[in-house]
Amino acid sequence: MHGNPIFEPARDLVRRLHCPHCWQGFAPSDALFVSEDPRLLGDPVAGADEPLRFLPSRFDLTGAAIDPEGARCTRLACPRCRQEFPRAMLEVPASIVSVVGAPGAGKSHLLASAAWSLRREGVRLGIEMTDAEPRLNARLHEAENLLFASADPQRSVRLAKTETAGGGGYRAVRLDGRDETVPVPFIFAVRSHGLQRAERLLVLYDNAGEHFMPGADDAMRPVTRHLGRSEGVVFVLDPTQDPGFRRAAGLPEGNAVTSRQDLVLAEMASRIRHHRGRRTDEACDVPLVIAMAKADLWAKAAGVSLHEEPYEGGGISAARLRAAHQACMALAQRGSPEFVAALRAAFGRVLMVPCSALGAAGEMDGVRPSQIEPHWAAAPFVAAFEWLPGGRLEGLQP
Ligand SMILES: Nc1nc2c(ncn2[C@@H]2O[C@H](COP(=O)(O)OP(=O)(O)OP(=O)(O)O)[C@@H](O)[C@H]2O)c(=O)[nH]1
Ligand SMILES: [Mg+2]
Ligand SMILES: [Zn+2]
Structure with a gap:
């Protein structure tokens, strides 16, 4: 996640957060993104009707992740249960x-x-x-x-x-x-x-x-x-x-x-x-x-x-x-x-x-x-x- 403005020290991130659905603890940089391209429907954990969750390797200048089909993604999900959580959880205890x-x-x-x-x-x-x-x-x-x-x-x-x-x-x-x-x-x-x-x-x-x-x-x-x-x-x-x-x-x-x-x-x-x-x-x-x-x-x-x-x-x-x-x-x-x-x-x-x-x-x-x-x-x-x-x-x- 290096180089991504979302995770740069300029933002005051919490060191670890807990998923509000399954209470798994993880570091902000382990958060998954929720894909936005309609072709990426279906996630092995979240379910067949849910967009794919992914660990991104590409970001745009604003820090949004780019999904495998090229769409801009800003919604975050837990690495374990893959349920979405508010972005504010990265920054506020x-x-x-x-x-x-x-x-x-x-x-x-x-x-x-x-x-x-x-x-x-x-x-x-x-x-x-x-x-x-x-x-x-x-x-x-x-x-x-x-x-x-x-x-x-x-x-x-x-x-x-x-x-x-x-x-x-x-x-x-x-x-x-x-x-x-x-x-x-x-x-x-x-x-x-x-x-x-x-x-x-x-x-x-x-x-x-x-x-x-x-x-x-x-x-x-x-x-x-x-x-x-x-x-x-x-x-x-x-x-x-x-x-x-x-x-x-x-x-x-x-x-x-x-x-x-x-x-x-x-x-x-x-x-x-x-x-x-x-x-x-x-x-x-x-x-x-x-x-x-x-x-x-x-x-x-x-x-x-x-x-x-x-x-x-x-x-x-x-x-x-x-x-x-x-x-x-x-x-x-x-x-x-x-x-x-x-x-x-x-x-x-x-x-x-x-x-x-x-x-x-x-x-x-x-x-x-x-x-x-x-x-x-x-x-x-x-x-x-x-x-x-x-x-x-x-x-x-x-
Ligand atoms: N008189 C009165 N009745 C209330 C009040 N709040 C809730 N009720 C009644 O109590 C009943 C149950 O309320 P709920 O809020 O659904 O109760 P709950 O604890 O969420 O119940 P579960 O979802 O079954 O766990 C409803 O029929 C409401 O109309 C209140 O302030 N005054
Ligand atoms: Mg109730
Ligand atoms: Zn979870």
């Missing part, structure tokens, strides 16, 4: 924040709502966020558009459940003669407002809740293996799926879906330890944000106020977060002592953040965009990001 939670907990709605608010309210939230490569976040844009940019806000919309395979969320690749499934991440360029912190890339994953159930992550589908590398975790807890929480928050018992979210949390902790080679009795040192979702349904009864957003003076407020954390923790202790016990057994640093992606419960046919009014939707992600080293909440001990 990336932090993974894993999003975890039981099926139906509200992960996808929360991500869409948080992204929408982060894009528009950077000044107030203290974080500027943009797509690292818009094309690669298309699945998230669809969700945001459905909920927040609908042409007819009176017509009910429904965000589909995340698939467990296929769809836009996973890619099938052929590695060393066997089929493997890798997840598709959402990648953002993020900068803290007013702080001299360099830009970072934030890598998020929206798995189907089923993948966090015990036994659901295997060698052929390593779709939650980001847990081995993440610097922060947002665990989406749905209090309405827990009979004890429902009682503690004064919700009717009804025939609502229930799930053992303490077991999902314990399984997550065991994967974090396993992938990092830790002992089973060691506390996980990754900071954990518990996003207490669907707060529109339970916050009032639980004495948690979401009236004021947790931002002050152009950034997240540690004081407001702490107050909300204490109220949520009190509710959890009353409603689900088994969840609190699972939490204490596995994590040293935990922050509970109430939030509502929609601000309204939908009806049978979905939710009307005109009724959507998110509360604190971005807060769990802003908190997780600001809790990373160098962030506004770095020393936070809730």
Whole structure:
């Protein structure tokens, strides 16, 4: 790759990066390019419908690679799984924040709502966020558009459940003669407002809740293996799926879906330890944000106020977060002592953040965009990001 302006020292390159699909580590100069000539369709690893990936030997003056048919190529792919990743990953360090939670907990709605608010309210939230490569976040844009940019806000919309395979969320690749499934991440360029912190890339994953159930992550589908590398975790807890929480928050018992979210949390902790080679009795040192979702349904009864957003003076407020954390923790202790016990057994640093992606419960046919009014939707992600080293909440001990 000598002589290629993309890799010259004039550009400040990271020394090594990790593929956001398969987490293979590699040097920038080992990145493959995605061919552009339509005749080069078909890649032995990425699949028959994908353009060939190649290690270039020819470049033009701008640093674009020239594919074997002579076309200019600028899209990059991992040398192992051959999935495309944003060019910014060559230059800016990336932090993974894993999003975890039981099926139906509200992960996808929360991500869409948080992204929408982060894009528009950077000044107030203290974080500027943009797509690292818009094309690669298309699945998230669809969700945001459905909920927040609908042409007819009176017509009910429904965000589909995340698939467990296929769809836009996973890619099938052929590695060393066997089929493997890798997840598709959402990648953002993020900068803290007013702080001299360099830009970072934030890598998020929206798995189907089923993948966090015990036994659901295997060698052929390593779709939650980001847990081995993440610097922060947002665990989406749905209090309405827990009979004890429902009682503690004064919700009717009804025939609502229930799930053992303490077991999902314990399984997550065991994967974090396993992938990092830790002992089973060691506390996980990754900071954990518990996003207490669907707060529109339970916050009032639980004495948690979401009236004021947790931002002050152009950034997240540690004081407001702490107050909300204490109220949520009190509710959890009353409603689900088994969840609190699972939490204490596995994590040293935990922050509970109430939030509502929609601000309204939908009806049978979905939710009307005109009724959507998110509360604190971005807060769990802003908190997780600001809790990373160098962030506004770095020393936070809730
Ligand atoms: N009341 C209320 N309901 C919500 C909110 N957010 C999501 N929901 C509902 O919760 C259900 C599940 O939401 P999803 O975002 O699809 O949940 P998920 O965690 O992504 O689920 P999987 O993809 O199956 O893992 C949907 O029916 C939503 O309408 C909220 O803020 N308030
Ligand atoms: Mg989902
Ligand atoms: Zn890869």
